[in-house]
Amino acid sequence: MARWLKTGISAEDKAEADAKVRATVEGLLADIAARGDAAVRELSVKFDRWDRTDYRLTDAEIRECLSQLRGQDLDDIRFAQEQVRNFAQHQKDALRDIEVETLPGVVLGHKNIPVNSVGCYVPGGKYPLLASAHMSVVTAKVAGVPRIVTCAPPFEGRPAPAIVAAQHLAGADVIYCLGGVQAVGAMALGTESIAAVDMLVGPGNAFVAEAKRQLYGRVGIDLFAGPTETLVIADETVDAEMCATDLLGQAEHGPTSPAILLTDSEKLARETMAEVERLLGILPTAGIARQSWRDHGEVILCDNLEEMVREADRIASEHVQVMTRDDDFFLKHMTNYGALFLGPRTNVSYGDKVIGTNHTLPTQKAARYTGGLWVGKFLKTVTYQRVLTDEASARIGEVCSRLCMLEGFAGHAEQANVRVRRYGGRNIPYATAAEKL
Ligand SMILES: NC(=O)c1ccc[n+]([C@@H]2O[C@H](COP(=O)([O-])OP(=O)(O)OC[C@H]3O[C@@H](n4cnc5c(N)ncnc54)[C@H](O)[C@@H]3O)[C@@H](O)[C@H]2O)c1
Numbered sequence: 001m002a003r004w005l006k007t008g009i010s011a012e013d014k015a016e017a018d019a020k021v022r023a024t025v026e027g028l029l030a031d032i033a034a035r036g037d038a039a040v041r042e043l044s045v046k047f048d049r050w051d052r053t054d055y056r057l058t059d060a061e062i063r064e065c066l067s068q069l070r071g072q073d074l075d076d077i078r079f080a081q082e083q084v085r086n087f088a089q090h091q092k093d094a095l096r097d098i099e100v101e102t103l104p105g106v107v108l109g110h111k112n113i114p115v116n117s118v119g120c121y122v123p124g125g126k127y128p129l130l131a132s133a134h135m136s137v138v139t140a141k142v143a144g145v146p147r148i149v150t151c152a153p154p155f156e157g158r159p160a161p162a163i164v165a166a167q168h169l170a171g172a173d174v175i176y177c178l179g180g181v182q183a184v185g186a187m188a189l190g191t192e193s194i195a196a197v198d199m200l201v202g203p204g205n206a207f208v209a210e211a212k213r214q215l216y217g218r219v220g221i222d223l224f225a226g227p228t229e230t231l232v233i234a235d236e237t238v239d240a241e242m243c244a245t246d247l248l249g250q251a252e253h254g255p256t257s258p259a260i261l262l263t264d265s266e267k268l269a270r271e272t273m274a275e276v277e278r279l280l281g282i283l284p285t286a287g288i289a290r291q292s293w294r295d296h297g298e299v300i301l302c303d304n305l306e307e308m309v310r311e312a313d314r315i316a317s318e319h320v321q322v323m324t325r326d327d328d329f330f331l332k333h334m335t336n337y338g339a340l341f342l343g344p345r346t347n348v349s350y351g352d353k354v355i356g357t358n359h360t361l362p363t364q365k366a367a368r369y370t371g372g373l374w375v376g377k378f379l380k381t382v383t384y385q386r387v388l389t390d391e392a393s394a395r396i397g398e399v400c401s402r403l404c405m406l407e408g409f410a411g412h413a414e415q416a417n418v419r420v421r422r423y424g425g426r427n428i429p430y431a432t433a434a435e436k437l
């Protein structure tokens with residue numbers, strides 16, 4: 001039986017916090033819908049103390065941002081984008097348009113059409129998270145999206161040069177310096193100055209993730225990608241320093257980021273908890289990490305690998321780092337996760353920043369029903385059909401007609417009957433005679 005050596009705040013407290021965010025976001029989106037640019041500007045001033053008449057960055061501002069980065073920084077950004085682009089291209093190559101003859105004379109096909117315009121949100125409230133620009137803009141580009149708009153909040157009172165460089169180098173068509181609900185609201189709803197997009201993608205804090213959720217339907221969204229979560233599954237093949245580092249490395253994202261250790265070793269569990277305390281004494285971002293560890297950190301002790309898989313699937317964490325005697329066991333049996341990091345040689349940070357898999361991943365158990373952002377999310381798989389011969393049309397038509405009448409759909413039946421009469425040469429009376437076929 002799984003046993004908790006450390007727990008976080010209660011499910012009720014979490015639900016209450018979520019309800020508050022929901023209500024706030026509802027109000028902000030209604031305001032943007034009603035008052036457009038004026039509301040966007042007011043919210044930008046209120047939340048980010050950032051006031052402009054036009055939030056679109058000019059070419060000169062973009063060039064200025066690029067010029068502020070060192071050559072090494074630009075090379076590193078290009079390297080990371082190259083990795084993301086390569087893997088996304090391989091994934092795209094695995095998606096084929098198909099056209100098949102499923103019965104003699106019956107041809108069915110599907111093709112993958114890129115969404116026409118997307119809005120890529122790049123978070124930047126607490127840290128200038130430039131990596132998110134690679135993940136959404138580069139991937140949209142590989143998918144073939146014709147119009148890519150991107151937003152990130154100001155950082156320390158101005159556009160973050162590294163984010164803007166990443167947005168630009170990734171191939172964004174239009175860059176706005178806007179954050180939070182005002183950014184995703186403006187992109188989805190459109191304002192006097194911002195043309196609405198068809199789909200929103202990218203991660204963000206609880207407000208951003210909730211705004212995307214509420215805008216879903218009005219536009220498409222990639223997935224529910226809110227505050228980061230990490231799960232470390234470890235046994236005594238690794239030590240406490242490795243586990244504690246990997247927990248705090250992701251806990252630093254924000255005060256509501258769960259970091260959970262799942263292990264079958266009580267010794268490792270206790271040593272890791274002690275090591276977390278030691279590292280919190282020296283980590284420069286300990287302010288945030290300490291709070292998330294206190295409120296959302298958990299340590300769960302299991303009896304064996306099977307139980308660890310069950311617990312991990314229940315948690316359905318965004319990131320799962322596996323460092324055990326049999327990592328492949330988890331790859332083989334786990335079903336709910338955003339991304340797996342197998343073995344101590346890799347880690348979530350590699351995935352977050354550079355290795356090439358997408359870092360925009362499902363949170364709050366969304367991993368039960370979706371994977372993360374990838375090139376396929378930007379593609380609409382649509383179908384088409386044609387019937388090549390009279391015989392095929394009559395054959396399908398006869399079955400169709402009977403099935404329509406089983407449902408009481410006389411009009412549908414007649415769509416079939418008219419074709420059976422013309423192409424099958426059979427004189428079917430109007431609609432009602434379907435059952436006599
Ligand atoms: N799931 C994923 O794939 C993934 C990946 C990377 C990052 N993340 C998450 O992205 C988030 C980034 O968060 P962030 O805050 O640093 O940046 P952010 O850009 O997501 O949010 C900043 C914006 O939040 C808005 N805001 C702040 N306080 C508000 C309030 N009280 N009411 C309404 N709006 C408010 C402001 O408009 C501000 O511009 C983190 O939670 C991180 O864990 C998730």
Ligand SMILES: [Zn+2]
Nearest residue numbers: 228250253352
């Ligand atoms: Zn991270």
